[in-house]
Amino acid sequence: SETDRRSLKVLGLATDVDRRALRERYAELVRRYHPDRNGGDRSFESKLQEVIGAYTQLKGAPAFA
Structure with missing residues (x-):
């Protein structure tokens, strides 16, 4: 699906x-975007949330279930 393709990207x-x-x-x-790995810097928090959302979408997709 288009959502899966966006998540893969x-x-x-x-x-x-x-x-x-x-x-x-x-x-x-x-590991790369977590604030604990970046000295508490929360500037990557939105990227981390995007990664988590993409993984959550894909892990439930039929191709990966």
């Missing part, structure tokens, strides 16, 4: 990604 993944790669990329981006 947020995560920087191709459409043929598997469940394991999806989880790995999600974990990588959460």
Whole structure:
């Protein structure tokens, strides 16, 4: 779906990604944008929320369920 494609783009993944790669990329981006990893800097908070939303969308998608 278009929503899935947008979510993949947020995560920087191709459409043929598997469940394991999806989880790995999600974990990588959460580590990168989490305020605790950035000295409490909350400037990446909106990006973190975008990543979480994209992962939540994709993990429930039929291709990854």
